Amino acid sequence: MSLQERIERDFIAAYKNKDTVLVAxxxxxxxxxxxxQVDLQRLLSDDEVLDLVLKQIKQRQESIDMYSKAGRxxxxxxxxxxxxxxxxxQPQPLSADELTALIETVVSEQGATSIKDMGRVIQAIMNTHKGRVDGKAVSELVRNRLSS
Incomplete structure (x- = not known):
C-alpha cells in the first residue's frame, strides 16, 4: 500500500470515528x-509524498518554537x-548508534578526510536515509567526526 493510500484510508477512518484533530x-x-499532483500533472511517488509529510512536520516544529517563544x-x-x-x-528514525555507524561507513566510502568533504558526506546520508535522520544531528556528528 502506498503512503498516499494509507493517508486516504486513515482519513476515512478518522472521519468515521469523529477524530477532529486527525481529520484536520x-x-x-x-x-x-x-x-x-496538479502542479506536476501526474501521480506522486511515495518519496514525493514523504517529502510533503516531512515539510508539514518541519512547519509544525517551527510553529511550536515560535508559539513557545511568544508564550502561547x-x-x-x-x-x-x-x-x-x-x-x-514518517519512517522509523535511526538510533544514535545506527547514525554513528552510518556516518563512519559513509566517511570511509567517500574517502572524506577534512571538513571540506562534509557536504558530500551529509548529502550521501540524506539522500539514502530521507526522513530517517535529522539534518542538524547529522551535520553536527559529521563535523565532529571530520574535525578530529
Missing amino acids: VLRMLKTATKNR DELAAKEAAELELLRAY
Whole structure:
C-alpha cells in the first residue's frame, strides 16, 4: 500500500470515528498532495509524498518554537499534538548508534578526510536515509567526526 493510500484510508477512518484533530491534519496533508499532483500533472511517488509529510512536520516544529517563544502555550500544545500525528507517516528514525555507524561507513566510502568533504558526506546520508535522520544531528556528528 502506498503512503498516499494509507493517508486516504486513515482519513476515512478518522472521519468515521469523529477524530477532529486527525481529520484536520490529514485533510491538510491530502490537500498538499493534491496541489502537488496538479502542479506536476501526474501521480506522486511515495518519496514525493514523504517529502510533503516531512515539510508539514518541519512547519509544525517551527510553529511550536515560535508559539513557545511568544508564550502561547495552548497553540504550541495544539501544534505538538498535530506533530505527533504526522510522525506516524514518517519512517522509523535511526538510533544514535545506527547514525554513528552510518556516518563512519559513509566517511570511509567517500574517502572524506577534512571538513571540506562534509557536504558530500551529509548529502550521501540524506539522500539514502530521507526522513530517517535529522539534518542538524547529522551535520553536527559529521563535523565532529571530520574535525578530529
